[in-house]
Amino acid sequence: MSIDLLSKFIATKILRMENGNLTILDRSMIIIPVEVLIKHHENLVEKVGKEDADELLFEAGKFETVTGSVRYLKRREELRSVFPNVSKTGDPSIEMGRETLKFMGKGDILIKEVINKGEKIILSTENSPFALEYIKTRGKSNEPVCHYLMGVMCGVQEAYYNMKYKATELSCKATGKSHECIFEFIKKD
Numbered sequence: 001m002s003i004d005l006l007s008k009f010i011a012t013k014i015l016r017m018e019n020g021n022l023t024i025l026d027r028s029m030i031i032i033p034v035e036v037l038i039k040h041h042e043n044l045v046e047k048v049g050k051e052d053a054d055e056l057l058f059e060a061g062k063f064e065t066v067t068g069s070v071r072y073l074k075r076r077e078e079l080r081s082v083f084p085n086v087s088k089t090g091d092p093s094i095e096m097g098r099e100t101l102k103f104m105g106k107g108d109i110l111i112k113e114v115i116n117k118g119e120k121i122i123l124s125t126e127n128s129p130f131a132l133e134y135i136k137t138r139g140k141s142n143e144p145v146c147h148y149l150m151g152v153m154c155g156v157q158e159a160y161y162n163m164k165y166k167a168t169e170l171s172c173k174a175t176g177k178s179h180e181c182i183f184e185f186i187k188k189d
């Protein structure tokens with residue numbers, strides 16, 4: 001996020017910092033270390049097993065954006081003044097979403113493929129904070145680790161395309177076998 005964009009976020013009160021509270025589009029936010037979610041996932045694996053732990057983190061990430069995206073889609077026209085040039089995706093609410101995710105440290109997410117009007121979507125990122133922090137604090141992982149981030153991306157798409165998806169992390173940087181994380185989303189029937 002550029003300083004120019006950050007200034008616009010503050011000027012339009014999209015982003016507010018008052019009395020020790022931080023809000024984005026009137027939603028209260030806190031900044032927590034990524035490792036907290038990694039640790040939370042490890043605790044869940046012990047309690048409920050890996051499959052459910054993965055799912056719970058994924059669902060939490062999805063909740064963040066399924067509920068958040070609605071705010072951006074509602075305020076699309078207002079956001080057009082902040083994003084006059086939306087050539088990347090053609091939609092100011094999606095640009096706002098991408099910039100907000102970057103602002104919140106969730107990495108630069110790229111759209112690799114959108115097939116059949118969103119029925120299959122491939123996204124990637126070279127800087128998933130979950131993969132980077134996992135390697136830094138725990139070394140290489142045998143499994144993909146970006147469950148929360150995959151949920152975040154899934155929620156954006158479910159809100160935008162109004163479809164439900166089956167999500168899979170095809171390759172994860174945390175395994176050391178790939179320089180990027182690649183996510184596949186396929187429409188559920």
Ligand SMILES: [Zn+2]
Nearest residue numbers: 146172173181
């Ligand atoms: Zn990953």
